Amino acid sequence: MNSRLAFLCVSLLLWAQPALTRAETITVAVAANFAPTLRLLAERFQHEQAHQIRVVTGSSGLLAAQILHGAPYDLFYSADTSKPQALIEAGLAPVQNRYTYAIGRLVLWSSQAKLIDAQGRVLHTDFQRLALANPKLAPYGLAALDVLTALKLSDAMRTRWVMGENIAQTYQFVATGNADLGFIALAQWQAEPNTGSHWLVPSTLHRAIRQDALLLHDTPANRAFWQFMRSAAAQEQIRRAGYDTPEIRP
Template sequence: MRLAGIALGLVMLAAAPAQAGTVSAAVAANFTKVAEEIGADFKAATGHDVVFSFGATGALYTQITQAAPFEVFLSADDKRTKTAIEEGFGVEGTEFTYAMGKVVLYSPTIDVTDGAAVLAANAFQHIAIADPKTAPYGAAGMAVLEAFGLTEAVTPKVVTGENITQTLQFVESGSAELGFVALSQVSGKPAAQVWRAPQEDYPAIRQNAVLLKTGAANDAAKAFLDYLRSEPAIAVIKAAGYELE
């Protein structure tokens, strides 16, 4: 019995990672649910923990420039990751696209099957859009309004969310009847509640990741970015409504 117990203990030690670590990750709010799922899978596969901080991409980048202890950055665009490298916060050669986002018009109370017609009718009282200065999905929503020539008419009705998570909360709480959010946030909702904005009406939302210099010596941080490109992670990302290049 004693020998069997020792043998089992040795097997468990062999299966565990030699040095389980912790990763501090700054992640765009639209990717919250997916990141949490991938983080759990990553821990199960490697033993490493991931501590997530979610928010608007621009706000997260500001924190990075102010010495926030993040080790990896999952942006909602490809602008900030490039800027991070240019300004000395990101590690050159580690940037890659982990997802291609889609912006949608969402409403739990209005039939938005023909979202263009709903926007043109302008019969709603409030529309929620994430701050376009800091949130790429907010910028995409404003681009859609511009494409339809509705910026001037609709802007007075905009309720601005700090990030895409708060924007969705505004819609679901009734503070706004509808809003522009990420497809991944409302996947599984009835078709009449979700209208996919035409891709040609807003810039491609290329979501990039980069290793930050604060995490350059952390093997767990590098392992997390590697895992983000693995087949299991890609399957989760695609299932959430994102595309990959």
């Protein structure tokens, strides 16, 4: 009986070993605005799968440049459509490996209560500093520039800008008081217990912030996370985080 039990245990270990060796670390590059949401989804994925997720955060422009120079990222969740498209045109992924995973919303936020009203009229007053992400690197910064241009304020207040490398740094400028107010992502505002004031910017004032994902290395592990992010459950969590989501085909 003992020898039979030992044989059974060894057989089970040998059977399980291939499944264990298939577990991989998936490296995901993600734009700063979506990083908190992706980390939550990654935790959920890791509870369901043996694979581990490594998250690298930065501006879409810097992450795309790193990918072009050989950074070993498996998936890229950009804050725009142009960076993934540029990587496709560079031959780093086929076009079918791209889809729009979220549509962002822009918020004008201040840590000061009552500074910002429901129409954003504070932009026409004499405040000191306005934070926005660098429009050359970050799509939310480009959208903020669209808003200021639409309101005919971009030239008049340029000397008051405090420029962040990405939307996360822009948030910190406002949170620490280095800027009176700033343009951030709605998802950032929802994620923090903010006691200040804000204006949800009408989407008609800026170009759509369509955020595309790109599968760079098509392995079974990477494909599993890719499909998980396209699932109805993941899409629902993305909407709860403060994004709109387009209809995604399975």
